[in-house]
Amino acid sequence: MHTESADPADLVRPLLRVRQVREFTDEPVDRAALDALADAGRWSGSSKNNQPWRFVVITDRGTIRRLADGGMPFTRALQTATAAIAITIPEQPGRKISHAYDEGRAAERILVAASFLGLGAGIAWLSGDGRAAAGAILGLPEDRFVRTIVAIGHPTEAARRPKSDRGEARLPREETVFAERWPTS
């Protein structure tokens, strides 16, 4: 897949282009694309390969809108999404940190995969009441909850454009990447 002469910066550029999308057109997402996104999620790494997540792939727009209603404003991406993947996690008080970490890994894989497919995706983050409402809507058992729902769809033209000015979307490299040890000031 890679050649010795390829510039590493070029090879990782598709990853740097992944961005959160929160506004989608009405065009539905193909079933094959949703299967590929779910596969990207379930092939994520996890602590001791324990695979804590179970994914619910949702295409019913009524369900997606009800999920959006329960968690505004952090579920805004679900208002126009034509598909969604809920990442459900077991309720295990001793594993909260590990599960949040694995959940983040799976969410990131799905965002990256969506970008590779030319789709847009954005994380809807549920807290408190939104989480309980979503659990009821999806029929989750008591030992499982949902906090991340990845909103998926075809991005609008506006959503395809960068939201920040050039150089503004992230802190500069010299403030975030250090060599060998923490810098002494």
Place this chain on the structure above:
Amino acid sequence: MHTESADPADLVRPLLRVRQVREFTDEPVDRAALDALADAGRWSGSSKNNQPWRFVVITDRGTIRRLADGGMPFTRALQTATAAIAITIPEQPGRKISHAYDEGRAAERILVAASFLGLGAGIAWLSGDGRAAAGAILGLPEDRFVRTIVAIGHPTEAARRPKSDRGEARLPREETVFAERWPTS
């Protein structure tokens, strides 16, 4: 980047091929590759784009071995790594879950980027004493800690081979991906 006729399964396949690597050859990692990996990390998404992580890129093998010693067996990948990226996170008791999630996202991006570069990478996970020891080795300030160190290098031939039999590395799709809502049994 994508064509309408491309099979989504083909487009995401490079992601499914990403695996944890824990044994590396002596060949050093190019500086340009390390820069690209650090960029992949710092371009990760984060909650409200708050970018909590700061990355320390380490190539000194003495430092990498000392980091390995502090956290065995979960730091085994650092025993042979020729480079490493420590993901440091602020100590903020109210944001533990959000930070763990963002840390997982950044770690996953770096693993994916390493795979795209033909390199191997594996997560070394520090707990308790290992975390304190690593903080001291890296000279972290008191308000910041490190839990993830991504070990990086050129994988050995053995490490390139799948560690599981075909179909054994992940639970089957029908046990992890559900349509529209939780299945009734």
